[in-house]
Amino acid sequence: MTKDQIFEFFRLLAEDNPDPQTELEYGNAYQLVVAVALSAQATDVGVNKATRALFAKVKTPQQMLELGEEGLREHIKTIGLFNSKAKNVIALSRLLVDEYGGKVPDSREELVKLPGVGRKTANVVLNCWFGQETFAVDTHIFRVGNRTGLAKGKTPEQVEAKLEKRVPAPFRLGAHHxxxxxxxxxxxxxxxxxxxxxxxxxxxxxKKVLEKPKGRV
DNA sequence: CTCCCGATAT
DNA sequence: ATATCAGGAG
Incomplete structure (x- = not known):
């Protein structure tokens, strides 16, 4: 894609959806970190279903430690990979309390030190909460980048690097969504x-699917 | 690279 | 039945 085509690409997506937001539900930075950590290889709908009850009770890492790993597991057992996620969220909460005064750090360097938080999750938190122009390459963005030709790459890191270079200034904050x-x-x-x-x-x-299959909405 | 792992769409 | 879902750790 040329520079002009990339600009047009985002202009059209922006026109279609003027104010894109995350579909994960959360009330503060800590809950956002937890929600994104839980969302690995799971749908947002499924994560929200579980966190609705969890976040009504747990709003801080201290409260998560009080709930405990077993209590957390009960809340999230409908989500895939729930065992490792429960361990990570407890460990992450303990680290936040012990090393960060219960507050979520605002740098990628610090965020990825949290168990269960990798580069993609850190980028989501930096974008959604701290308003930074990061490109969190998840399964969807990886696919869209490669399919469309906007940003092809064999790894999420390669796709992220190309987005970093190619996304025009007016769209950098919202591009991720x-x-x-x-x-x-x-x-x-x-x-x-x-x-x-x-x-x-x-x-x-x-393999463009240009025709709308019959009998579909 | 493998493992983790339930719910949903196809 | 199986592919897919806001990945990360060992």
């Missing part, structure tokens, strides 16, 4: 809905 929502609802993994895609004319996807 435009791409993820586009990937979730239009440029889907199994059944991409190219017939209703706003950026189909700019896309390099070889």
């Amino acid at each position: 435009w791409l993820i929502l586009h990937g979730r609802y239009v440029c889907k993994a199994r059944t991409p809905e190219c017939w209703r895609c706003p950026v189909v004319d700019l896309c390099s996807f070889k």
Whole structure:
């Protein structure tokens, strides 16, 4: 994609969805960290279903430690990978209390020290809570970047590096959400809905599904 | 690289 | 039945 095409790409996504937001539910920075840590290889809908009850009781890392690993496991056992996630969230909460005064740090360097928090989760927190222009390359953004030709790469890090270079200034803060929502609802993994895609004319996807399958909405 | 792992869409 | 879902750790 040329510079002009990339600008047009985001202009169209922005026009389609003026104010994109995360679909994870949270009330503060700590809950955001927990929600994103729980969301690995799980749907936002499934995570929200579990955190609704959890976050009503637990709003701070101190309260999470009071709940304990076993109590947390009960809340999140409907989410995949719940065992390792419970361990991580307890460990992460302990570290926040012991080393950070119960507050979520605002740098990637510090965030990735938290158990269960890798580069992608750190980038989400930096963007959604601290308003930084980060590009959290999850499964959706990885797919959209590679399919469309916006940012091809063999690893999420490579895709992130290309986004870092290519996304124009006016779209840098929102790009992360435009791409993820586009990937979730239009440029889907199994059944991409190219017939209703706003950026189909700019896309390099070889197997474009241009016709709307009959009997679908 | 493998392991972790329930719910949902196809 | 199986692919996929806001990945990260060992």
